[in-house]
Amino acid sequence: MSSAPSRAGRLVWGVGILALVWLAVSELGITSDDGGAAKPPTTSTSTTGRLTVTDLKDGDSFDASDGREYRLGMVNTPEPDERCFDEAEAFTRDFLAGGFTADAYDEDDYGRVVAEVLDGEGRSLNVALARSGLADDRYLDPFRGDHPDLADRLDDAFASAKKPACR
Structure with a gap:
């Protein structure tokens, strides 16, 4: 038996990690209006x-x-x-x-x-x-x-x- 995750399992993990990164970036409000350089949102x-x-x-x-x-x-x-x-x-x-x-x-x-x-x-x-x-x-x-x-x-x-x- 192989302990390595299946190709489908790796794909699910990859999509999950990308979703978490997207969510974190969205919550922080990071934008790239200035030529690609990310900047944090203005906060109070x-x-x-x-x-x-x-x-x-x-x-x-x-x-x-x-x-x-x-x-x-x-x-x-x-x-x-x-x-x-x-x-x-x-x-x-x-x-x-x-x-x-x-x-x-x-x-x-x-x-x-x-x-x-x-x-x-x-x-x-x-x-x-x-x-x-x-x-x-x-x-x-x-x-x-x-x-x-x-x-x-x-x-x-x-x-x-x-x-x-x-x-």
């Missing part, structure tokens, strides 16, 4: 320690003391030539004056860290801008699946938004 990570803003670009993006550029997820504030730009920029500057932490959950096409940004008391700048009326929901539906909990809180904030007093 919170910054350690409090960061400060080093260059405020506008109400929804800024450079921080960790050398990274941040973009607030799922909210859009006015650009420099649009009404309420000064108010949105001032709101963000004041909100983050004491430092912030970030729950980073993606990276955008410009290499910015997409995040929910929290002040020292744990309040969300994303939600506060939406509630203030200084942000719009332009990016809410297209990116809702990236952070469903934040999207739900933004739905409530946009629904109760005030009309801002802007110059």
Whole structure:
């Protein structure tokens, strides 16, 4: 009697191993969008320690003391030539004056860290801008699946938004 597995048995084992590898790769979300080099998925990570803003670009993006550029997820504030730009920029500057932490959950096409940004008391700048009326929901539906909990809180904030007093 031979103790070696039959050809059919080896085939079953091979298919099983390939299925396990495929499942592991799928669960890890490894992709190859960049010329075949696999990269892990972006996951939600919170910054350690409090960061400060080093260059405020506008109400929804800024450079921080960790050398990274941040973009607030799922909210859009006015650009420099649009009404309420000064108010949105001032709101963000004041909100983050004491430092912030970030729950980073993606990276955008410009290499910015997409995040929910929290002040020292744990309040969300994303939600506060939406509630203030200084942000719009332009990016809410297209990116809702990236952070469903934040999207739900933004739905409530946009629904109760005030009309801002802007110059």
